[in-house]
Amino acid sequence: xxxxxxxxxxxxxxxxxxxxxxxxxxxxxxxxxxxxxxxxxxxxxxxxxxxxxxxxxxxxxxxxxxxxxxxxxxxxxxxxxxxxxxxxxxxxxxxxxxxxxxxxxxxxxxxxxxxxxxxxxxxxxxxxxxxxxxxxxxxxxxxxxxxxxxxxxxxxxxxxxxxxxxxxxxxxxxxxxxxxxxxxxxxxxxxxxxxxxxxxxxxxxxxxxxxxxxxxxxxxxxxxxxxxxxxxxx
Amino acid sequence: xxxxxxxxxxxxxxxxxxxxxxxxxxxxxxxxxxxxxxxxxxxxxxxxxxxxxxxxxxxxxxxxxxxxxxxxxxxxxxxxxxxxxxxxxxxxxxxxxxxxxxxxxxxxxxxxxxxxxxxxxxxxxxxxxxxxxxxxxxxxxxxxxxxxxxxxxxxxxxxxxxxxxxxxxxxxxxxxxxxxxxxxxxxxxxxxxxxxxxxxxxxxxxxxxxxxxxxxxxxxxxxxxxxxxxxxxxxxxxxxxxxxxxxxxxxxxxxxxxxxxxxxxxxxxxxxxxxxxxxxxxxxxxxxxxxxxxxxxxxxxxxxxxxx
Ligand SMILES: Nc1ncnc2c1ncn2[C@@H]1O[C@H](COP(=O)(O)OP(=O)(O)OP(=O)(O)O)[C@@H](O)[C@H]1O
Ligand SMILES: [Mg+2]
Numbered sequence: 001x002x003x004x005x006x007x008x009x010x011x012x013x014x015x016x017x018x019x020x021x022x023x024x025x026x027x028x029x030x031x032x033x034x035x036x037x038x039x040x041x042x043x044x045x046x047x048x049x050x051x052x053x054x055x056x057x058x059x060x061x062x063x064x065x066x067x068x069x070x071x072x073x074x075x076x077x078x079x080x081x082x083x084x085x086x087x088x089x090x091x092x093x094x095x096x097x098x099x100x101x102x103x104x105x106x107x108x109x110x111x112x113x114x115x116x117x118x119x120x121x122x123x124x125x126x127x128x129x130x131x132x133x134x135x136x137x138x139x140x141x142x143x144x145x146x147x148x149x150x151x152x153x154x155x156x157x158x159x160x161x162x163x164x165x166x167x168x169x170x171x172x173x174x175x176x177x178x179x180x181x182x183x184x185x186x187x188x189x190x191x192x193x194x195x196x197x198x199x200x201x202x203x204x205x206x207x208x209x210x211x212x213x214x215x216x217x218x219x220x221x222x223x224x225x226x227x228x229x230x231x232x233x234x
Numbered sequence: 235x236x237x238x239x240x241x242x243x244x245x246x247x248x249x250x251x252x253x254x255x256x257x258x259x260x261x262x263x264x265x266x267x268x269x270x271x272x273x274x275x276x277x278x279x280x281x282x283x284x285x286x287x288x289x290x291x292x293x294x295x296x297x298x299x300x301x302x303x304x305x306x307x308x309x310x311x312x313x314x315x316x317x318x319x320x321x322x323x324x325x326x327x328x329x330x331x332x333x334x335x336x337x338x339x340x341x342x343x344x345x346x347x348x349x350x351x352x353x354x355x356x357x358x359x360x361x362x363x364x365x366x367x368x369x370x371x372x373x374x375x376x377x378x379x380x381x382x383x384x385x386x387x388x389x390x391x392x393x394x395x396x397x398x399x400x401x402x403x404x405x406x407x408x409x410x411x412x413x414x415x416x417x418x419x420x421x422x423x424x425x426x427x428x429x430x431x432x433x434x435x436x437x438x439x440x441x442x443x444x445x446x447x448x449x450x451x452x453x454x455x456x457x458x459x460x461x462x463x464x465x466x467x468x469x470x471x472x473x474x475x476x477x478x479x480x481x482x483x484x485x486x487x488x489x490x491x492x493x494x495x496x497x498x499x500x501x502x503x504x505x506x507x508x509x510x511x512x513x514x515x516x517x518x519x520x521x522x523x524x525x526x527x528x529x530x531x532x533x534x535x536x537x538x539x540x541x542x
Contacts, residue, residue, distance in 0.1 A: 051424055077426030085424075091417035093482075094410060102410045103425050111407075129537070151426055 002065040004029040004155050004186035010059035012049055019045040021210035032187045034201035041207040043190045044086050047157050051083050052076045082153030086160050088140040092133025096143050099132050100150045118146035138164045156180055158189040162196050174200055256383045264386050270495045271389040272447050277475040277487035278396035279443035283436045285481035288416030293350030294472055296357050297327040297441040299463035301448025303361055306374050306458050320449035327445020328438050335437040358464040373459030385454045396443045401484045404540050412436050478520050480529030484541045
């Protein structure tokens with residue numbers, strides 16, 4: 001089967017800092033993957049390379065067997081790669097609903113219905129008309145999450161989706177991520193909360209200083225010496 | 235009656251009054267309104283690119299000047315009728331926007347603003363250089379023609395068309411996508427919005443109005459020279475009008491143009507020396523005290539839609 005996403009020795013540096021140091025990985029369709037690592041280990045940079053926000057220095061990236069490194073970010077998104085940002089990037093002076101509408105084309109009434117449905121799903125239907133910039137940080141995270149779904153992506157990259165989202169909504173959010181998987185989508189998420197990672201991910205990749213140091217089911221990863229070392233030092 | 239109905243009714247009354255005005259009004263009144271229409275069209279056009287996408291064009295008068303020279307040359311050298319020449323002026327401005335928009339819109343923030351400023355200076359220099367065609371620094375006189383009233387109507391239509399176009403764009407998802415560029419271009423791209431293409435479309439649309447209006451102004455004044463059709467002050471006036479009225483809204487540019495133009499005509503004309511000073515003070519006051527403009531403040535405070 002073609003991989004949902006395949007990275008072959010992807011490398012990215014900023015000046016003297018090597019943020020991603022030749023990372024290779026493979027995501028099978030319809031599964032949830034985790035990407036963990038200490039602060040500054042290159043997780044966000046890897047997301048940026050995949051989505052074209054940053055141009056990788058070397059290596060190849062394939063989405064559903066098709067090479068996407070070198071494409072513009074919007075082209076990658078249109079192909080079916082959706083993402084959220086670690087620090088939310090909603091459109092502040094667009095309403096919550098408009099934030100979702102911008103990516104739609106064709107039947108507007110249907111798009112608005114779908115948008116309201118998604119907002120209702122994250123319990124924000126009452127705030128549909130509010131400027132996104134006026135929402136709380138957690139609410140903005142949720143708007144950003146459902147905004148990604150408007151495009152019906154087959155690969156979803158989530159950069160710390162749970163950070164700042166309250167406990168009750170968190171369970172809904174995790175449930176939503178599982179549902180994405182059940183619908184056949186592939187999910188790759190960065191998360192610092194190990195409970196979330198354990199509960200959600202089938203396979204976890206561990207980055208440290210831009211190197212992939214481990215890969216496997218979360219239970220095994222947690223016991224891995226190199227991982228413990230990366231997190232807690234010698 | 236709902237406020238919306240009342241507003242629509244008011245618009246119809248104003249439009250009807252303006253339509254019959256030349257039959258009753260003074261020559262001075264017709265000329266003043268003609269200029270007001272011109273400012274509404276110019277400010278509204280600037281709003282399309284800069285108010286919506288946030289790409290501040292500091293040389294938008296370049297399209298006005300290009301339109302003015304296109305129309306003037308076609309009328310004088312090729313003997314075109316003025317309506318046709320002014321239509322061609324709109325096309326020429328659009329062509330110019332296509333030529334420069336492609337490279338310049340890749341520039342971010344202040345770099346784009348400066349590039350547009352440069353474009354205007356280059357055009358002015360070019361026009362001065364090609365004396366054979368443009369008359370160079372000594373300018374170009376158009377054949378005499380008394381056409382203030384027809385030009386009044388066409389100018390009014392231009393103002394109405396730019397405002398209507400703004401309404402259509404702002405209420406559409408295309409308009410929302412333009413605003414995402416202003417709000418967060420990186421996020422817009424990541425959401426699958428082809429920002430380069432959207433910016434270019436907005437830029438082309440924003441150039442047509444100034445092109446046509448430039449042609450009309452040239453015909454109306456009967457004489458143009460480089461310094462009269464490429465002045466930086468015109469761009470600045472457009473910007474101030476939009477900022478004062480409320481950028482990114484339908485009626486902001488109209489309101490800004492009306493208030494600033496009328497105060498200029500009525501009040502400042504009596505104090506010619508403090509005129510420039512007042513204008514500068516208004517710029518500073520707007521930027522400091524109400525950067526979102528009159529309608530922008532109302533929108534934030536009362537959550538009015540952008541169409542108000
Ligand atoms: N645009 C940039 N310019 C310069 N350096 C950068 C840039 N983006 C990231 N870096 C550097 O690259 C390294 C990896 O950063 P990255 O944000 O990818 O880490 P991360 O794993 O997402 O960290 P965190 O868990 O804190 O979010 C860091 O050393 C960071 O300082
Ligand atoms: Mg990060």
